[in-house]
Amino acid sequence: MEKQGRKRIKLIAIDLDGSLLTSQNNITERTALAIKELISRGVIFVIATGRMFPSARKYALQFGPNTQVISYNGALVKSAAGELLLHRPIPLNLAKDVMSFLRERKWHVNSYIDDVLYVKELNQKALIYARNSDVTPQVAGDEIYNPKKEPTKLLVVANDPSQTEQIRDEIKLNFNGRLFVAISSPLYIDLGNPETSKGKAIKFLADRLGIERDEICVIGDSENDVEMFEAAGVSIAMGNAREDVKSKASFVTASNDEDGVAVAIEEIVIPRYL
Template structure:
């Protein structure tokens, strides 16, 4: 079946390692759309971090922020909004306890953080296109959180925290490591499997006519639902194992390669 829509992850996929859209990727998205194939993005980023990409690509179609927790258009229209339930957020916060991790809460289109220092803060400044609001008092924010992120370069620690949180709260929230150094908590409906379903419906296409491209474990839910699952060359082997096609890395315009060789060539 011909592909009529491509849904792309952003970090590690659409943008290069410096978090930039390259000319090659921008041109390839243009070729895709000129061929009549729709294109949109879904990401763990907040809306503020997706707007510059939407502007650069002139994306007026629905977009998924917070892994689909907010589906919106760059005009400002919000089509769906799912927050973490307050009691779930507090329960997870208690499980994490005094673990040595930085804490971020995204609420009310703002980014609240336990510190404004560190390499991941700098990366998030670029990804979110905003400055953190430093606080140690997160309690009131937990009632309206779009996303909670626990940050650490201690990958075994984050894996162990994920293993503690998921069995207790995985039925009421999406618990996933979007990167090896991020443990993300979003609403149960805020996962890329539900997100790609909403986006395909908005474009008027079936999932069988939809391709997805990503690079991390939080992309697996949409890769499993897509008619064509494309994984980036820089992805972990466990994610590549779920691919129909493996592209080049994001340091080599892997999205452009996928568009030209896996979608446009196939459609000719």
């Protein structure tokens, strides 16, 4: 059924950090209730994040084991129960080239292989990331630069937000379309398989479920959410999003610390599209 010529939303995909989660890394009761209301109306709920699957899974399970999780920016798609649907890691030779490039510049890198986080050493960047993501990193030493298996994702951590765009641009210039590169937070630059993006993963899920683009709503706040916006009929940027991200969305809601996801569901999705 359509409302005033608009398609009914059948799937909603929401980013975690800066969107679904507050700055304290939790989902508020109001936001959880709003999502459960959508689920009760038959809308499929998807978490779409740059985080590793084990870090995202605990949030997905709050909404049931069948919740779909797009993790590592779309490189891995699983249900919260663990059913594997899609995996697109970085080809091994390309990963080695990237690691050599990062090593030369002495940039901090996280490597994710088989849902395990590897770091060179337990420095402050590694410890802060581990605490925020609630995962235990494995120390690899210099072996991190010579992966034996294809990483699902690599992540560079800048020293300061003022460096993030420069690092992103330098990586993009050197790998010239061979690598997915996107800023996912003020300090994080995510790297992945060139065929990886949240948008491609959402299209994969939608095709699998027989859902059209105009029946998809997405909510996000960062550069790595922009391709997700392009894959949906309705895109909503968080109030705390970068201005260039807001400009690409259909709507802008409140910030993640002001129940922005709940506001979007209550004031945009339900009244206009359900």
